Amino acid sequence: MSAQLIYDLVPLGAIIRFSDGTPRPPERHRKKLAAWEHRNSGGRLIRKQAERRVGNTVIGASITLHAGNYGGGGVVVLRVHRTFSVDSDDLRFVATERPRVGSVRVLSRPGEDAELVYLASSRADAETWLQSHGYPDAVLDEVTADVPAADVIEGRTAA
Incomplete structure (x- = not known):
């Protein structure tokens, strides 16, 4: 996708x-493997x-x-975030796991x-977490089942 x-x-x-889409290089090729891992990874x-x-x-x-x-x-000393333009054509993305229904997102x-x-x-876990972290404008958003699954919209079924 x-x-x-x-x-x-x-x-x-x-x-x-x-x-x-490229194959993983052998472990012995450390620089090639590091470059491959940079372009073949994931996150939340x-x-x-x-x-x-802007102007x-x-x-x-x-x-x-x-x-x-x-x-x-x-x-935590360093948080690693990766940002991708929606126009990027060279990478393929897949949602492997969705947030569980009933879980609560804490938004900044x-x-x-x-x-x-x-x-x-x-919700109790979210409120406890908020008390020990400084996000004065935080919003709690409960995950519901009314969000359509992207894999179903694309015509595939989840594995």
Whole structure:
């Protein structure tokens, strides 16, 4: 599926995989393997940003994936996010997991450009998480079953 379909159909909180379709190089080719892993990976969909205008420049719509955290001892030192334009043709995307119905998304702020900062298993979990993290404008959004599945819309069934 394309990045545009991910933007249009997949809800925030879903796990997304992306690939350029090339075969994985052998482990012994470390540089080639690192380059391949950069173009064949995945993450959690945390943001969908609509097309916007800055002066005379138009910045296209995009999706952002949370690829991982780095740190130690319970302290996150670095968060890795990957942003892709919906116009990118060289990668294929697939939603491998959707947020569970009943889970609660903690969004950074209200509105269309909100970013998913935490996916809680319940409303109580979300409220507990919010008390220990500083997001004064946070919005809680419960996951419901009324969102259509992108794999069904594309004519495939989930495995």
